[in-house]
Amino acid sequence: MRLNPLRTRALLPALLAVCGLAQAQTAQMVVAQPADVRSTNPGVNRDNTTDGVVLNMVEGLVGYHQNGTVGPLLAQSVATSADGLTYTFKLRPNLKFHNGDVLTSADVLWSWKRYADPKTDWRCLSDLDGRSGAKVVSATAPDPQTFVMTLEKPSAVFLDTLARTDCGMMAILSKKSVKEDGSWDKPIGTGPFKFEEWKRGEYLTMSAFKDYVSPPGAKVDGYLGNKKPLVEQVKFLVVPDMSTSKAGLQSGAIDAGQITSSDVQELKSNKNLTVMGVTDAGKNTLLMQTNDPVLKDERIRQAIALSLDMKQIVEASSEGLAKVNNSAIPESSAFYSQIQKKGYKYDPAKAKQLLKEAGYKGQPIVILANKRAHVPSFSVAVLSQAMMQAVGINAQIEVLEWATQLDRYNSGNYQMSSFSYSSRLDPALAYEQFSGPKAKQPRKVWDDPYVQKLIDQSFVESDVKKRQFLFDQLHTVMLEKTPLIVFYNITDSWAVRKRVTGFSVWEGKPLLWNTKIAAK
DSSP: OOOOHHHHHHHHHHHHHHHTGGGTOTTEEEEEESSOOSOSSTTSSOOHHHHHHHTTTOOOSEEEOTTSOEEESSEEEEEEOTTSOEEEEEEOTTOBOTTSOBOOHHHHHHHHHHHHSGGGOOTTGGGTBSSSSOBEEEEEEEETTEEEEEESSOOTTHHHHHHOGGGGGGOOOOGGGBOTTSOBOOOOOOSSEEEEEEETTTEEEEEEOTTOOOOSOSSEETTEEOOOOOSSEEEEEEOOOHHHHHHHHHHTSOSEEEEOGGGHHHHHTOTTEEEEEEEEEEEEEEEEOTTSTTTTSHHHHHHHHHHOOHHHHHHHHTTTOOOOOOSSSOTTSTTOOTTTTOOOOOOHHHHHHHHHHHTOOOOOEEEEEOOOTTSOHHHHHHHHHHHHHHTTOOEEEEEOOHHHHHHHHHHTOOSEEEEEEOOOOSHHHHHHTTBSOTTTOTTOSBOOHHHHHHHHHHHHOOOHHHHHHHHHHHHHHHHHHOSEEEEEEEEEEEEEETTEESOEEETTEEEOTTOEEOOO
């Protein structure tokens, strides 16, 4: 993406005015967002951009470590009964909401009851009411510092569900977050920043919560560890056009923002900017329809994988910021073992041999792709097409609008699709994301009863070593069957003004605690 100088000159004055730079607000940090938040209601009417803003203001009982495991956040400790059914959360003492009220287990119980009410429309209710996951059969607050939840059956992903960012971390809120009629007002949480103002379509501001008490830890550790609100105010500025965001970063109107991979090299040369490559658990993949008359042959799917120079594809499509990972589990995960490191080898000769054995006669194989700027769908498709053609595969590309490609994915109407999956940090959820019965869920890529049995076991098995064995089996079988090819984990590019220190991004979401900003 290249700047249009006339357009930039037209937009920058307005950008500067919105950022308030005329008043030289050096205590304010401006973060560009590609879209407005959908709401300020945690886990309700949300997307990843919304989560990235809201989770600076609210917190749950538990949260994610950097390595994708779950630990106590508002809870001081979490104890599980011997039968795996009862979870007892002891709250950290002397925690306050943004309005000054002291947090007690009564607030936790009120928050849970609100999430459990279907009228709230909480995204993750089906994961905790027995429809598609664990079932909470009781929740009690026996004393002000203790909250207890009991499940119908053991679940290895129960705490992960509570920690999930798309669930709003099951944020514990003050009752005053809702109006008298029960409708949503604004988030009054316990996080390091408190809500100030939301001007729809333009910006959302939050300010440092002076009474915030950090969870234990010497350093930032995902949503846990050392968390200090050091910048007085943060403004999330809605900048849908990435060329405008780039111009704001260069001028100083914007302090941090996501950039396209095509702008990485140019902005690296800017003495006032630091460019960050941020990898998360999302996956860039090539999906294969195993029900397709051609691709149902395992040998043809394997031939496709062997025809691809993975390293070249990943380096080219990520501007050198990412590296190959053929596993559904990210390298940062505690479950990323030596087995998970195994991947496909580039072997065009063997690919040709497998095609011959399969009786491939040059039938067309169409790769669906889209041209969204922040995903490598098209570049991966083009590179894969060229390599597949080099071994004799009649690979073609069909470019679609993203909404159309998503519809085709959901209906299973494709041969191959260059597709990106969002993050799932627990490996059970990562494998379940693309595995299951196609007859019931056409979007599922991998339909294998043996694989489903392993995944089902991983959802109830809590022993870490036994879970590792299950995930390693799944990876081994996935390489053999090749229902899809995982190329690499999603790598976003961000640029940050050098006057900013301590700013970090985790799982695509900006973390504003421990961030400092120097005066101009």
